[in-house]
Amino acid sequence: MVTAVISDADLRQRAWNAAAQVVDPEIPVLTIVDLGVLRDVVVSDGHVEIAITPTYSGCPAMNMIALEIELALEREGIRQPKIRTVLSPAWTTDWMSDDGRRKLREYGIAPPLAGSGRRALFGEQSVACPQCGAEDTEVLSEFGSTSCKALWRCRSCREPFEYFKCH
Amino acid sequence: MTVASIQVSETPLVLYTLRRADDALILGHRLSEWCGHAPAMEEDMALANMGLDLLGQARELYAYAAKVEGKGNDEDKFAYLRDVRQYRNLLLLEQPNGDFARTMVRQFFYAAFADLYWRAMMKSGDPTLAAVAAKSEKESAYHLRHSSEWIVRLGDGTEESHTRAQTAIDDLWAYTGEMFAVDDSERALIDAGIAIDPASLHQRWLKTVLDIVSEATLALPTSNWMQQGGRSGRHSEHLGHLLSELQSMQRTFPGATW
Numbered sequence: 001m002v003t004a005v006i007s008d009a010d011l012r013q014r015a016w017n018a019a020a021q022v023v024d025p026e027i028p029v030l031t032i033v034d035l036g037v038l039r040d041v042v043v044s045d046g047h048v049e050i051a052i053t054p055t056y057s058g059c060p061a062m063n064m065i066a067l068e069i070e071l072a073l074e075r076e077g078i079r080q081p082k083i084r085t086v087l088s089p090a091w092t093t094d095w096m097s098d099d100g101r102r103k104l105r106e107y108g109i110a111p112p113l114a115g116s117g118r119r120a121l122f123g124e125q126s127v128a129c130p131q132c133g134a135e136d137t138e139v140l141s142e143f144g145s146t147s148c149k150a151l152w153r154c155r156s157c158r159e160p161f162e163y164f165k166c167h
Numbered sequence: 168m169t170v171a172s173i174q175v176s177e178t179p180l181v182l183y184t185l186r187r188a189d190d191a192l193i194l195g196h197r198l199s200e201w202c203g204h205a206p207a208m209e210e211d212m213a214l215a216n217m218g219l220d221l222l223g224q225a226r227e228l229y230a231y232a233a234k235v236e237g238k239g240n241d242e243d244k245f246a247y248l249r250d251v252r253q254y255r256n257l258l259l260l261e262q263p264n265g266d267f268a269r270t271m272v273r274q275f276f277y278a279a280f281a282d283l284y285w286r287a288m289m290k291s292g293d294p295t296l297a298a299v300a301a302k303s304e305k306e307s308a309y310h311l312r313h314s315s316e317w318i319v320r321l322g323d324g325t326e327e328s329h330t331r332a333q334t335a336i337d338d339l340w341a342y343t344g345e346m347f348a349v350d351d352s353e354r355a356l357i358d359a360g361i362a363i364d365p366a367s368l369h370q371r372w373l374k375t376v377l378d379i380v381s382e383a384t385l386a387l388p389t390s391n392w393m394q395q396g397g398r399s400g401r402h403s404e405h406l407g408h409l410l411s412e413l414q415s416m417q418r419t420f421p422g423a424t425w
Contacts (some may be wrong), residue, residue, distance in 0.1 A: 027326050057302050058223025087227065088298035090305065143207035143216040151209060167304055 008043040011078070015048045018076040022068045023059050026146050031105045032065060036095025039086055039135045048073065049080040053091045055167070056147040093167045105130045110152065110163040127163050129154035139163075170421035172250045173240055179352045181236045182255065183362055184296070185245065186398055188228035189256035192246055193406070194277060195221030196413055197264055206267055213313060217274075220306040227299050247417035251400075251407045258397040259342035261406040268321050269330035272339055275314035279309040279375045280346045283368045292360035315379045322383025333385050344393025346372075 006014075016121065019041065020033045032038040040051040050069055054062045066083045071082040093112035096104075101111035110130045127137050134156030141151040142165075150163045175181065198218035205211035229242035259277060264270045285307055288300035321332040347355065347365045356362040380387055396402065416423055 054223070054302070056220060056223060057227060057299075057306060058219035058221070060219070087302060088294065090301035141213055142309060143209070143213035145212065147216055147219055151212075165309075167399065 006046075009048070011046065011048065012041050012043045014076055015043065015050065015073055015078055015081065018072040018078065019050055019069050020064060022072055025068075026063045027104070027107070027109065029103045030100050032069075034097050034100030034103065036091060036097070037065065048078050049084055050081055051084045051086050053086050055091050057146050063148075091167070093164065096164075104164060108161060109149065110161060112164045112166045127152055129157060129159065129160075130161055131159045132157040168220055170248065170418055172253065173244050173248045174238075175240065175245075175249065175253060176236055176238055177352075178236070179355050180361065181232050182352055183356055184228050184232040185234065186255040188225045188232060188245065190256050190260055190277075190308070191221040191225035191228065192216070193254070193256040193409065195219070195225060195261040195272075196409060197260065197262075197270075198274075200264055200379075201270065210267075214270075216403065217306075217310050217313070220303075224299065224303050224306070227302075231295050231299070243417070247414045251402055251410060253400060254397075254406060254410070255341070255400065256397050256406075258394060258403055259339060259345065259347050261397070261403060261409060262339060262342065263405050266331055268328065269335040269339070271314050271317040271321065272332060272335035274310065274342050275318050275379070276339060276376065277346075278307055278311040278314050279379075280365075280368070280372050282311045282345075283371055283375075284365060287363045287368065293363065296361065318379050318385070319383045322380070322385040329384065331342075332383065336380070336385060337388055340388045340390070341392060341394045344391075345395045345397060348398070350398065384419065 016038075019038055020031060022038075022100055024030045024032065024035060024037075037052050037055065038050070039053050042049045042051070050073075052062070052065065052069070061086070068084075069083055070081055094114065096112060104111040108130050110127050112131050113125065113127070118134065125139075128135050129137050129152075132154060134154055136155040137152050138155060139150060140153050140160065144151045144162050148164055148167070150165050151160065152163045153160045170317040174186070177185070198214045198221065201214040202211065202218075205214055225246070226242050229245045232245060233241045257277075259273060262269075262273055282304065285304035286301040289297055289304060291297040291300060318332065321328040323329070347369045349364060349366065353362055359362045377387065
């Protein structure tokens with residue numbers, strides 16, 4: 001019998017690379033690494049376990065993301081990966097990568113302001129328009145088309161836009 | 168054919184967790200009833216979003232209650248296969264939506280409490296409850312800001328909106344006391360450092376509520392008589408109607424899945 005010798009470290013890297021390709025179904029320019037949703041990959045005795053954290057408690061994208069991870073790993077030949085949801089530490093927009101923030105802006109969504117504390121939540125916000133860059137913007141609604149976004153409008157170019165909320 | 172209700176072994180921790188899960192599910196369901204009916208598109212999305220946050224909190228809590236109970240129940244069984252008298256939510260949260268002002272006053276009274284409550288619960292000695300609290304606290308903060316702004320806008324708006332907001336406050340006030348009540352079962356968890364004593368939050372809650380209500384040119388009732396019962400399964404007639412809708416599919420087609 002021939003056994004392919006793959007070390008746990010190699011397997012972990014392959015599993016991470018595969019999972020890292022998965023994108024948010026509602027914001028397809030962001031991978032789950034950009035978002036900070038992919039927390040860890042653990043390998044023991046050839047079994048792979050992926051830890052992900054939900055952005056919002058009721059975010060319906062989480063089920064889809066878990067399924068996409070399973071498919072991505074199966075495509076890599078990694079059988080029956082286990083997906084574990086971790087709640088602690090709670091996800092925060094501070095985990096979003098700089099690359100992710102840039103991609104969001106280019107996609108037309110204003111990225112979350114840095115600093116996710118309650119002061120950022122309740123303090124004065126200045127969100128730059130992702131279309132024209134103007135700072136003269138106003139909030140239309142705290143809640144947008146998905147749990148993670150709010151609806152804003154630019155007073156300069158008059159374009160409405162979405163803002164990825166601080167959390 | 169209908170399917171029978173499940174039995175639940177209500178140890179203190181299971182009961183505690185179900186109470187908070189029921190709070191979130193019932194209020195979340197009430198908010199979802201606005202979907203497609205809110206006064207503006209933005210508000211329709213806001214109410215559905217908040218309902219979704221609450222549904223997510225409910226799922227995490229039901230899943231934990233099932234794990235702690237260890238009797239083969241799960242989140243769906245808790246939601247779909249318990250009768251009215253087995254529900255443990257606050258009476259405030261099952262009250263009908265009424266007009267938009269009433270929905271906002273109910274939301275405001277509860278969000279002002281939930282925001283403080285979950286923040287305090289982040290220090291729970293139970294790691295799962297502390298983790299749920301850490302997520303819920305952030306969401307509650309948004310719910311509080313949203314409903315606070317509406318209370319001010321409605322109270323300090325037209326004569327019509329002022330009257331409606333004041334009527335809602337007068338009608339719902341008697342249900343707010345239950346948020347701060349504690350029974351023996353919960354006292355044991357508080358003593359063990361698993362739960363926090365909600366009475367310790369009362370003064371801060373009252374200050375938040377008074378600040379906003381005053382800014383809105385509204386007033387709180389002077390009566391201190393408070394209605395209780397939800398935590399022990401004695402509900403208003405409204406919960407039965409809500410559950411008949413929420414549970415009809417599973418009661419009619421047991422085990423049906425999408």
